Amino acid sequence: MANDMMPHFELFQPADLDTAFALLDRWGDRGWKLAGGHDSLDWFKDRTRQPEAVIDLEGIAELKGIRETSDGIEIGALTTLTEIERSAMLGERFGLLVDATRRVASPQIRNTGTLGGNLCQDTRCWYYRYGLDCYRAGGNVCYADTPVAMNREHCIFEASRCVAVSPSDTATALAALDASMVIRHASGERVVGIEDFFVPPAVDITRMTVLGPGDILTAIRIPGTWVGARFYFEKVADRNAWDFALVSVASALRVDGAGTIEDVRIACGAVQCTPRRLTDVEDLVRGRAHNEETADLAAAASTDGARPLNYNHYKIPLVQNLVKRALRV
Numbered sequence: 001m002a003n004d005m006m007p008h009f010e011l012f013q014p015a016d017l018d019t020a021f022a023l024l025d026r027w028g029d030r031g032w033k034l035a036g037g038h039d040s041l042d043w044f045k046d047r048t049r050q051p052e053a054v055i056d057l058e059g060i061a062e063l064k065g066i067r068e069t070s071d072g073i074e075i076g077a078l079t080t081l082t083e084i085e086r087s088a089m090l091g092e093r094f095g096l097l098v099d100a101t102r103r104v105a106s107p108q109i110r111n112t113g114t115l116g117g118n119l120c121q122d123t124r125c126w127y128y129r130y131g132l133d134c135y136r137a138g139g140n141v142c143y144a145d146t147p148v149a150m151n152r153e154h155c156i157f158e159a160s161r162c163v164a165v166s167p168s169d170t171a172t173a174l175a176a177l178d179a180s181m182v183i184r185h186a187s188g189e190r191v192v193g194i195e196d197f198f199v200p201p202a203v204d205i206t207r208m209t210v211l212g213p214g215d216i217l218t219a220i221r222i223p224g225t226w227v228g229a230r231f232y233f234e235k236v237a238d239r240n241a242w243d244f245a246l247v248s249v250a251s252a253l254r255v256d257g258a259g260t261i262e263d264v265r266i267a268c269g270a271v272q273c274t275p276r277r278l279t280d281v282e283d284l285v286r287g288r289a290h291n292e293e294t295a296d297l298a299a300a301a302s303t304d305g306a307r308p309l310n311y312n313h314y315k316i317p318l319v320q321n322l323v324k325r326a327l328r329v
Contacts, residue, residue: 006045010052012053015059021184021185021216031051033055035078035116036113040054064078064079073094075219077217094227099173100250105242119168119170119220123208125154136164144164145159155309156271162201164273167245172248172269173250174194175194175267176231176251179194179220179223180194180221181219181221182221232250232251236322247268247315248270250269253326253327255290261286264286268322271306271319284297284301299327302320303316
């Protein structure tokens with residue numbers, strides 16, 4: 001029962017970014033940024049994370065809202081998942097994100113969970129979450145990559161010491177939409193493409209994103225490039241609600257009047273530590289006829305280079321079937 005009790009910390013609720021940055025500078029790596037809080041509270045209750053200060057960003061109005069821009073749409077990082085799910089503007093232009101958001105957890109969690117929080121949540125590998133000294137936690141072993149490990153939910157691509165996967169449904173959709181992330185720091189702002197926002201373990205095994213202690217993800221920008229495209233999102237999970245993906249796929253597809261694939265972006269979730277762009281598949285099908293033969297070729301190519309673990313071989317045919325479905329729209 002003691003493990004369900006959160007450790008003591010100082011709580012700060014800034015009303016503007018300047019105050020938030022001052023608090024982050026004051027507390028450094030002893031502080032913890034809080035968005036919706038669902039992932040953070042799990043860490044606190046398990047006592048795996050024990051910050052001295054929690055900076056709750058919920059009261060910063062400029063981090064919320066869905067806004068039209070000259071070349072697309074900008075979404076504040078603290079916009080709730082329910083707001084995204086119900087947005088008529090997003091539904092009309094980027095239904096792919098709406099579909100993915102609708103599959104996140106449960107309605108109760110989507111009411112308070114935020115887009116930024118969903119994107120920045122840490123991996124759900126139970127060996128890591130329960131406090132074992134794995135590579136990601138600073139140790140020298142991956143407990144999920146052993147002959148007796150429980151690794152049914154883990155990587156089949158690009159594992160480098162760590163075989164945990166990215167748990168974010170919205171990240172998969174945003175990768176297919178070529179989104180960019182707006183990151184603010186006390187000294188300025190930078191914009192990072194979504195594929196550069198997530199950090200593979202071969203680059204830095206201790207974190208999932210490029211965000212540093214003094215950084216705040218303020219907004220997500222979706223360019224108008226894919227407005228009017230054919231979208232497809234599918235998530236396979238053990239349960240229809242309140243569960244993380246075993247594999248997911250998101251695609252944006254343009255087909256010309258002659259039935260030829262003009263352009264396409266495809267991303268898979270829960271198959272590696274970052275959302276996986278299937279660029280080889282995209283190159284393969286671009287310029288081909290939009291038909292069953294092309295979908296079959298894409299499916300076969302989608303798992304080239306996969307290295308399944310003891311208990312997740314099922315992900316190979318699952319990825320192939322989801323990619324085939326995505327190319328049929």
